Amino acid sequence: MELDDTDRAIVRELRRDARASMTTLAEAVHISRAGAHARVRRLQAAGVITGFTVRTDPVLLGQHTSAYVTLSVEQPAWQEVRLRLQDIPEVEHIALVGGEFDVMLLVRARDTRDLRRVVLEEVQAIPFVRTSRTLLIFEDFPNLPGPGGSAE
Template sequence: MAEDPGEGAVRRAAAARPLDPVDRAILRILQADGRTSVRSVAERVHVSRANAYARINRLVEDGVIRGFTASVDHERAGQGTSAYITLKIVQNSWRTVRGQLEELPGAAHIALVGGDFDVLLLVHTPDNRTLRELVLTRLQAIPEVLSTRTLLVFEETDLSPGAPLPE
C-alpha cells in the first residue's frame, strides 16, 4: 500500500529529535549559505565530515531542513514591487483558497493567521500595474475571498540567515 505523503511528513515531524548546539550551528551556517560544503560545515562546527554529513541528512529526513534555496534580490530579478496583501475569506475555505494562491505569479509566502483578517500573502511583481492586476483581477475573482487590503513594501530586510533558533 502506498504511503500518503502527508502521513510521512507527520511521522517525520513526530520523530524529530531535539536540536543540540552542533545542530543549531549547522543550521545557522546553511541558512547563511546553503551551498556551503559538508567539509566546511564540519570544520566550522568541529566535527568529522562523516558526522556533519549524517547530521545534515538527519535534519533533512526529520523535516527540520525543508530544502536549499537561493536568496533572491527581487528588485534585481525584475520583481521591484513587493506587497503584503491581507485577505478575509469564507469560513472553512482555507484549503481551497491556499491552492489558488499558490498558483499566483509572484506569490512568495502564504500564511493563515488570526486577527482582523484570515490570510497574509506576500507577493513580488515587476511593477505597480502588475500588482494592481493581480489584486483586482486574480485575487478578487476568487469566490471565497471576501475582501483584500494591500500594503505596499517600501523597503525590506530579510532576517532569515541570522535569525536565532529556538533553544
C-alpha cells in the same frame, strides 16, 4: 528529535549558505566532515531540514514592487483559496494567520500597475475572498535575523 548545540549550529550555517560544502560546514561547527554529513542526513530524515533553497534579489528579477496583502476569506473555503493562491506566480509567500485577517500574502510584481492587476484581477477574483488590504513595502531588509536565524 532533540537538537543539541551542534545541530543548531549546522542549521544556522546552512541557513546562511545552503551550498556550503560538508568540509566547510564541518569546519564552521568544529566537527569532522563525516560527522557533519551524518548530522545533516539525520536532520533531513527527522524533517528538521526540509529542503535547500536559493534567495534572490527581487529587483534584479524585475520585481520592483512588493506588498503584503491581507485577506478575509469565507472559513469553509480557506483551503481552496490557498490552492488558488499557489497558482499565482507573483505570490511568493502565503500564511494563514489569526486575528483581524485570515491570510497574509507576500506579492512581488513588476510595478504598481502589475501589483494592481494581481490584487484586483487575480486575488480578488478567487471565489470566497471577501476583502483584501494591500500594504506597499517601501524597502526590504532581507539580511536581518529572523526567528532562529542570524544576520550575514
